[in-house]
Amino acid sequence: MSPRGDRWRGQRVPGAIEDVLSRAYGGDHTPYEWLARSVSGSAGLVLDLACGAGAMVDRLAREGRTVIGLDRSEAELHEAARRGRGPLVAGHASYLPFADDSFDAVVSSLGIAVVADRSRLLSEVARVLRPGGVFAALTPSLRPANTSDLRLVGRLAHILRVAPQLPGLTEFKARDAFQAVGLIKAEDKRAKYYVEIRTREDAERLIGGLRGATTPKRAAAAVEFLAARADARGVVRIPLPMRKLTAIK
Template sequence: MKKGFDWGAYLAAFHAARPGITEEVLSRTLSGGHTSYRWLARAVSPRAQVVVDLACGSGAMGRELALADRTVLGVDLAESELRLADARGDGPFICADALNLPLADASVDAVVSSMGAVVIQPARALFTEVGRVLKPGGIFAFTAPTVLPLHPRDFATSLGVVTRLRSLPRFPGPTEVTGYVDALVGTGLRKVEDARERYHFEVSSPEDAELIVGALYLPTTSQKRRDAAVNWLVDRTIKEGPVRISIAMRRFVVLKQPVATRDAEL
């Protein structure tokens, strides 16, 4: 990846061309019959009445978090995603920068983000802005892809895909906890959880193979290489039946400390 790569332009073009694709994949990526959206929602107290969903995409988290007496505000920069979100859920939804939220200080009970923390950068600015809008005692919970706890047998399929892509999926930001530790310092936020779970997406048709490969951020990968990965998955389903792709996820939760402090307790 070249230094100075324009991630903003890439992400805008990606989601304009494929609105809803992230939800389409994650809604079918399961662990024990549940999605990572459900797992993330469980980190939010039922008493939280105002919740902000950063990088909300097509609104899957908002629908997961919906309660009769709760407001879930979806925030995203991609207007194509927000149009889908508005059609699928109650909102409200706003097109805004997660690093400059149009919200008052200490005005929300919780902030969540499914996959957003790996694209909203820099991390320190994200944590600072989240800390600003959270009420004392409020939480910021987000999920991000990771490596562990994949089983060694899970790597065989992933390796086959990556070998044909000749590149790994990429993100603007870190996906491991070490990438966030330093960013918490001085924000008034304290880590309270770093949990991991393994999810599975089943490829049983050419359409499934196109979907999972198409959902990956691959800014330096040619269409020829993408087609090679899709064809390899399709060939495996023909020979072996449905192919399971395992995806490890992290759920990271931080708390806005009730008493103001300059350094987060890590």
Template structure:
């Protein structure tokens, strides 16, 4: 049975929570203006806003779907608090909250259009806040994060260190209660595992390609990746890049003196790569390259292997096209939390880019690990920069 599951919310945190639990929803923003809505209590306000969001999306659907609307409101001293919107309001809010506790209410409204069912639920979690100094409040407000989130804080972002305890569902504080959603779905006849199976395979279509570079660290991350890869190449030379994407890394490799030929399956990504690497990109499967045996000096794969269900066919193909002494340079160990293949369900086998797994596969096909380096990624909203490992295998 095909299930169309829609998230009626623009919240990145809610989308990330669902993706981490194995569900890739269709996102449709409701357009409900929250400031015009009132209710008799903060909890009822959260539930009402969630209902209005879900109904607004359903009203514009042309086919059946299961639609989830959510909204969060912080209750403090009996009053509701949403997004502060301005630094001044956020600063005063934190001076009131520090060292004290409030209740984060998240309203959930699930509408199943085929069964004509509407469920409205509320999940509430007590949140204890740290006793922040004025300097800490000023620094946090300056990041901009508390201005755009309910209650002026996050538990999964920069505000995490300022939440000392919670009593209830952690995910509810992030933006939606997964256990509650599971129960609601069951009431309308949708099992949670069915949503794992219902997700469409991820594709790098135009909607992804159009924002790919800017949402993946842009040129700074590409320059870091290219510099790391180049340091593991024998010398500037002819390079075959698998999953060349938009060509952003390949172009940086060219700037370092290499001649890059790129292959990719995505037409939308290749349209952009053609601009950066004119005449040097083509459509091809990384497991079936249009290259003769033992012709390549170097093959490069940046953020490809972690996307695969089985990396061995690609490793075998790399071994086929590399000359004796040629090298395969690839990123590795991209964690489940950060990898882009968020559409994977929880029943997947081992990560296909883990170093131990790749080393074993490579040895099976005559490739030996003989070099490694790392490069830093862009700083995230946690204040930390991830480190990406890059390794080199040599063809025996």
């Protein structure tokens, strides 16, 4: 087992999701760069909501801008600090410790997909955004897909007993949710990214970042399947369809 083998033993290792998304490419960019493009260059104060290890803090950094990362997980915030990211705030995405009309933009990579009370989170986002401010979020998606992708995903789902996707709800009606809190939906797009598996460590990293397998034995079996397939073919490309939502206050 590699030193990173604990990633697929049913424990969510801090930074695991970033390890997957930072290696997922669609054309010349990752989902993080896709999300970052939704933030105007004039945005001076930005909140990265449910920031995890702080991937977006880095990707949004620029001269004259402050990007604050917020997460409820102490372990993720420790990992973000270890990676040199900040400023960081410990807090719940549904009860933001910030004043009304504070931020020019709020972003979230997967936070809107995993939070238990989405309407509460969106209400807080609307509260802390300044008029004209932008909210941009990534979620997993089930589309787009082709036949070969579906065949491979089906094999992995059979092994894992769960769809091989990033954590969170894949599809929900965004327009109504935004309107309920005073936000106007500006964009709802889907794009397909791929993670390339060439080694066993690549397979462990992927399985560690996906939503949890039903048992560690099944997670290990999925790693074996991907590693063997990569040995035989040189590379295995795992599809990760993503959805980007943007709204304006």
